[in-house]
Amino acid sequence: MATKTSKRTGESSTTVAVGIRIDPKIKFALDIMGRLQKRSLTAVIEWAISNAIAQQSLDFDGNTLSSVLDKVWSTDESARLVMLAHHLPEALTYDELRIWETIKASDYFWHTYPDGSFGDDFNRLVLSRVRGAWKETLDHVEKHKSSPTIVAMTPDDIIADIEF
Structure with a gap:
């Protein structure tokens, strides 16, 4: 995944670009959601994905994926792998x-x-x-x-x- 670089030298954005294909009906629904929520298409998709992550149950202990991500996420690849191996x-x-x-x-x-x-x-x-x-x-x-x-x-x- 490529990280967007801002106009200032050496400064990285906190977002990454992801290309996806979705059904036209889903895209239309996302557009309508954006209008109703006064959000951009990107913001609606991020919101929907965040909600899905928060609701994703991990069968073994009742935690959600969101709660485990807080323990696993690191900007350091080696730490992220170690924490993923430990927690999930x-x-x-x-x-x-x-x-x-x-x-x-x-x-x-x-x-x-x-x-x-x-x-x-x-x-x-x-x-x-x-x-x-x-x-x-x-x-x-x-x-x-x-x-x-x-x-x-x-x-x-x-x-x-x-x-x-």
């Missing part, structure tokens, strides 16, 4: 699941126990390491995408791209 793992795509499973399998991203072992207790995740090695993690997952099993990352995989 069933919504992960296959590619996102491969990234998350690689993170879970790689001790670098976790506080280890005194015996050197680690688990996937979310509270022991070192998010700053996930952020710092995000590009390397994506590259590693891409490199091993044809592997039938998850290939854990090692510190060498992470520092290999760092120039001294």
Whole structure:
């Protein structure tokens, strides 16, 4: 998705452009809603989508999608994936699941126990390491995408791209 850039250099808009196809009857209804609500077509569509998100129930605990989005959303892609994996793992795509499973399998991203072992207790995740090695993690997952099993990352995989 492309982010619109304002006229001031380096400043990004808070909206993204999305192209959609809709039935002419739905478009007509949206136009009428806009007239009645004194809103633009874009504002009516945003309003309708926001209402749909607020009403979308998540079967497992009665929360709405809207309430979980507040916990998951981040402008940082790595944090967003980690929070999605933690709060709504069933919504992960296959590619996102491969990234998350690689993170879970790689001790670098976790506080280890005194015996050197680690688990996937979310509270022991070192998010700053996930952020710092995000590009390397994506590259590693891409490199091993044809592997039938998850290939854990090692510190060498992470520092290999760092120039001294």
